[in-house]
Amino acid sequence: MIRVNVLGVSVLGPGLPGWVDSVPILTGVQDWTYAEAIPPPPALLPANERRRAGLLIRLAMAVAEEAVAMAGIPLNVPRGVFACSNGDGVVLDAILRSMAAPEGQISPTLFHNSVHNAVAANWMIGVGSMRPATSIGMHDDTFAAGLLKAAAEAAHEGEMLLFCTYDAPMPEPLNAKRVTAFPFAVALVMAPADVPSGEARPPLARLTLRYAGGRSEPEAWFPKMPGPRSLVTGNPAARGLRLLEAIASGSADRFALPLAGGRVEVEVTP
Amino acid sequence: MRPLAIRALSAISAIGRGAEPMFDALSNRRGGLSPCDFAGVTSGWIGRVPGVESHAVPPRLAHFDCRNNRLADMALHTDGFAARVAEARARLGADRIGVVVGTSTSGVGALEDAYVARDPVSGALPPDFDFVHTHDLSSLASYVREALDLAGPALTVSAACASSARCFVDAAHFIETGVCDAVVVGGADSLCGMTLRGFASLGLVSPRACRPCDTARDGVSIGEAAGFALLEPLWTNSGRTAVPGLAVLGTGSSSDAHHMSAPHPEALGAVLAMRAALADAGLAPEAIDYVNLHGTGTRANDAMEDRAVMTVFGSGVPGSATKGWTGHTMGSSGILELAISALCIEHDMVPGCLAVDEVDPSFEALVVTVNEHRTVRRVISNSFGFGGINCSLILGRTS
Numbered sequence: 001m002i003r004v005n006v007l008g009v010s011v012l013g014p015g016l017p018g019w020v021d022s023v024p025i026l027t028g029v030q031d032w033t034y035a036e037a038i039p040p041p042p043a044l045l046p047a048n049e050r051r052r053a054g055l056l057i058r059l060a061m062a063v064a065e066e067a068v069a070m071a072g073i074p075l076n077v078p079r080g081v082f083a084c085s086n087g088d089g090v091v092l093d094a095i096l097r098s099m100a101a102p103e104g105q106i107s108p109t110l111f112h113n114s115v116h117n118a119v120a121a122n123w124m125i126g127v128g129s130m131r132p133a134t135s136i137g138m139h140d141d142t143f144a145a146g147l148l149k150a151a152a153e154a155a156h157e158g159e160m161l162l163f164c165t166y167d168a169p170m171p172e173p174l175n176a177k178r179v180t181a182f183p184f185a186v187a188l189v190m191a192p193a194d195v196p197s198g199e200a201r202p203p204l205a206r207l208t209l210r211y212a213g214g215r216s217e218p219e220a221w222f223p224k225m226p227g228p229r230s231l232v233t234g235n236p237a238a239r240g241l242r243l244l245e246a247i248a249s250g251s252a253d254r255f256a257l258p259l260a261g262g263r264v265e266v267e268v269t270p
Numbered sequence: 271m272r273p274l275a276i277r278a279l280s281a282i283s284a285i286g287r288g289a290e291p292m293f294d295a296l297s298n299r300r301g302g303l304s305p306c307d308f309a310g311v312t313s314g315w316i317g318r319v320p321g322v323e324s325h326a327v328p329p330r331l332a333h334f335d336c337r338n339n340r341l342a343d344m345a346l347h348t349d350g351f352a353a354r355v356a357e358a359r360a361r362l363g364a365d366r367i368g369v370v371v372g373t374s375t376s377g378v379g380a381l382e383d384a385y386v387a388r389d390p391v392s393g394a395l396p397p398d399f400d401f402v403h404t405h406d407l408s409s410l411a412s413y414v415r416e417a418l419d420l421a422g423p424a425l426t427v428s429a430a431c432a433s434s435a436r437c438f439v440d441a442a443h444f445i446e447t448g449v450c451d452a453v454v455v456g457g458a459d460s461l462c463g464m465t466l467r468g469f470a471s472l473g474l475v476s477p478r479a480c481r482p483c484d485t486a487r488d489g490v491s492i493g494e495a496a497g498f499a500l501l502e503p504l505w506t507n508s509g510r511t512a513v514p515g516l517a518v519l520g521t522g523s524s525s526d527a528h529h530m531s532a533p534h535p536e537a538l539g540a541v542l543a544m545r546a547a548l549a550d551a552g553l554a555p556e557a558i559d560y561v562n563l564h565g566t567g568t569r570a571n572d573a574m575e576d577r578a579v580m581t582v583f584g585s586g587v588p589g590s591a592t593k594g595w596t597g598h599t600m601g602s603s604g605i606l607e608l609a610i611s612a613l614c615i616e617h618d619m620v621p622g623c624l625a626v627d628e629v630d631p632s633f634e635a636l637v638v639t640v641n642e643h644r645t646v647r648r649v650i651s652n653s654f655g656f657g658g659i660n661c662s663l664i665l666g667r668t669s
Binding site: 138 | 363402412425439468471523524525527529539546657
């Protein structure tokens, strides 16, 4: 079993514009209504990169910044686990279109931004951190894979860690093959449960995780509130909504998220 | 970290399928590069794996069929790897063995073909194109998991050219926290138009076979490779290993925080990764017998890496790059070069850089350009990638 504390959290998605304004919706105090998620240009990046930053980078950096700030630690302290299913579909589509054209030339800038770890790189450059950062993907199970990986790393290394997961719809013709209904991003700052958190704020929640064989029942891990429930299958990162509800309400919960041939069992305690 | 035994190991590249042909090519200094004839690209040289076109994946996994998964499948069925995993599965249980594998471009080659075959009116991709089982990043981890009948946690690491090195770090976290009792690590990256044209667009492809560390080096040769290792803690089981006593002794990872594709000018990220791996293994720099360089053959990478190696090891530890044999196999270079490092340990040999006329005179660290027979107990192998990710792995004998 892995035990970690959650010190910071953020969410950005339709009708969920950052943590503070999302808490009433995640706790059922306020009804969810659709509103487009518009992440700001990342202030952490230099002007040129800021202008160029696409939706995916903006999404990830917005939630990462809010979560780390909430944890009360400097932005460049945590290690990073970045999880995304689709990667940057806008960049991928542009490269594939130009390659399918007769001349077949690729833009060098698009090419180096096509790597899956481009988002992690932008964050690390933006905050000036030389800490380790990994970048993973596992299709619909990306949230569960990233959460398990992040918790294992924070617990074993005994260090603060930023888990950031994000996905956005890809342009056609890609979206028809891999439907992503809307942009969504979640970030959590974790600390190992058995290490004093020093200057950081007290935990928002405590997580206990384990992996077990056998897929979890469909819907057993769906969010409890109707708004979040309507979002949970529209974006791989939205699979984090059940956990976010528990953190927002400060209540205990227990559920299991599907991952590959099995499931990640999550226990949340206040 | 505590040493992780390498129970099984396999790798395929342009210099052969498995340890024996690979060692034969290294010992006889026979490279695997040839002029590029792939995906309509005719400039530069490539390291192409023979037989991928005719290799068939098992019928039950036919929906995964693409060049990248064929390459992975070939590696799984090399040097008895799948059989060794089956033994571990019988002993530990399928859901106790994880799959943490790396790739930079997954099956994008299949997606490139699908874009060419778009419907001329609607622009739609062909109806029979299977996105999730070919191009999607999960494809590799899912393929390996299903091919080996495993049920543990599975995920794909995609961190550019450090992908299959970084997955050792991620797998170690799963083992150390008890999530898994063993993990299949490694990865695959296959030739594709995107990588060939992308590196060409950056002006980083050599017009001839690449010559890492040469004073006249002028870029990379793109290659393809796949390889896998079965990691299991030594502290729970003292069973046999791929090479007697072979284990991963330490891992180190860092970020440059500098630029998307240019290395850190002072090599700080590479220095941090190597020092982190040494600290993780509890070893002093003097304990390392050979540095397997990332050594891509670009002006900037090799100069940066020389500076980093000099900073950490000084000029006394021999180093070389093996990409002159295999080409730069992108995200699979970490596992391929770990397999090469295992051969160096098994045979007490350091393979000198291939086709080097003159080592860059500005280099200060010790670069070997002929094969040397000397005691090799521990190797550090470097992998660096776009986005400024650096990973170093230390491999050695524990007995």
